[in-house]
Amino acid sequence: MTVVNSSHMNDITPKNDFVYLCQPDCSVFARPVASDDSDPLPPPPPITGYDASRVEFVVEFKSSPSHDPFVVPNKQSSKRYPLISTTATAHEVVGQITAYAAQILSSQYRTHLFTILICKDSARLIRWDRAGAIVTEPISYDNDSYLHDFLTRYDDATPKTRGHDSTVADAHPKDVKCAKSVVPELTKENSFLLITIPDGSPTPKHYVVPRPRARHDIPTGRWTRASIAYDVQRNQRVFLKDSWRVLIDGVKPEGEVYDMLHKNQVPNVPRCSLGRDIGDQLHRSYTDTVVETYIGYNPPCFTPHRHYRLVLDTIGEKLHEFKTSRQMVKAVRAAVHGKCRRFCNVL
């Protein structure tokens, strides 16, 4: 791993929607990996600034123990206190590390992310995912080896364990060329990823999508990334929705809903060609499980999420970009009509 002092570096994150610069004190980048691929991709460019779309994890330093935003739980007391301290400094620090996490989680395809917060003599590890964040108790890193253990293990860990989405890779220039010729929306993009969706057949399906934007949003939730994509197998333009669906009884995966709508000939819903849960257990949120183990039940704010991808073959225009108001009203009627059919009485 390469550790960089990025506290005064420029934030050079591409496609960045943040209105302020993110300058974490320390940022950690992965070593270039020797590839045994016969057709290797070009090596990553040298580090010239802080790029959230390439960083492994960040470390933030605070000079005083009083800047630690989290409260040490009192194990003797059965009463539960809020984890986050109510001081203004605490809110500021929490806001800062949350912004760093949000920027990394949105500009990369990640299942989870670690952050290290060091307040003078103690450190805290934070693990972020789509259901929330887990914070360790303070680690006195001069006496305990946990921080050291974390760093050495992280160094040895596979990209998957580190939180990188194993179903996403850089797109091959050959595929990018085809994508640009078939999908006009992709011609203005300059960085592409290849997304894989298993569909139960021996050959999983591949799609070329633009690199995601760094979105200024809270890091939890469904994090829907919708893009007009290129379907490599079928050589056509599709709508690809990458999101973390909520695991709540009664909420079906969207693909199943489309199947049901199509089967029942409900009009005015798009054609859906594929909808699948992605990856293994790492593509399921973990925070909710930990909370449940820790406090004995799962409050609704820690909603379990599962990584899901959906491909629609019908692509529409945005409602508020109508050419004529008649067109817009017709579209709303079509949507009402679709609903109408669903509740009509048997003849």
Next chain:
Amino acid sequence: MYSESLTHIAAHRAACEINILHRDLSPGNIVIVPELDGDRDTGGGLLIDWDLCKVTDASANLVSARRNSRTVSSTFDVQFRVLTHFYQGTWQFMAAELIENPSIPHIPEHDLESMFWVLLWVTILYIDTPWSSSRRSGILDVMTPKVYSTGASPSKLHFLRDSVALMGLRTRRSPRVGKLLRDIHKVFCKLYIKKAHLRPSPKENESSDADESSVADESTDECTDEIGTATVGATQSGNEVEPEDLHATLIDLFNKALKKEKKWGINDVATYQPVEHSRDMESAAQSGPKRSRDMGDPSVDFNSFPPAKRLPS
């Protein structure tokens, strides 16, 4: 011919065997498509984003199915609404009743009401009207509930019960849009006033559903008298209007509005109409329609598209 009609009935029956609530309607979830997709008539629009919808198995008797759905998993519904509110930011389009009372379950009528808010939102922000920017901001202010203020502000419900709330909303290039909005508003105005007056007596409700066919009529004057006495909360049990009637009524209004193409403006392309940010809302509060004076969360930016929605770029 015979087999064709059989297929038709089968399809029709099949459509009734599922009962799906979308529950997350917003301008981002309705998209414009060409009216013909291959040989399929699309009607010019599609409803997308079904990932938070709720599927219930409805029996042939829809009334009982709906009654049952009222008792099932209300905690789930509340949990869902927590999700919708805080993670999606699309509750400008949520039915007034659901905002007022988070414990009542989501029913089909709520989805239909969302369609009205969607149409109103697009009109206010993208169609030229004689309304001033502060008046239009006032409407958006009504649509944006005050999450963190103490006590729910009843502005959305008041807006629907106020029979003259959309008076003067004229869409100059295509008058039909304004007329349609006012007509739909009228439908919900009557519906909400009726809901407020109905006591939870199932028998009475069933007979009252018959009146709904006439809600699209032009007579609205009686609404105004009742506003003062209207109360919230008569929504706890089965007093809703038959959704079939409401659907039919709305479709009818849309059909009527869209009937004569030459009555519509040509090339009246979407043009963004600037509005004020809610922190400048004091003036809107003075000149706007009657509603809550609670200005709540000052950080809401009305000029942006609802967050967490697709904006592929």
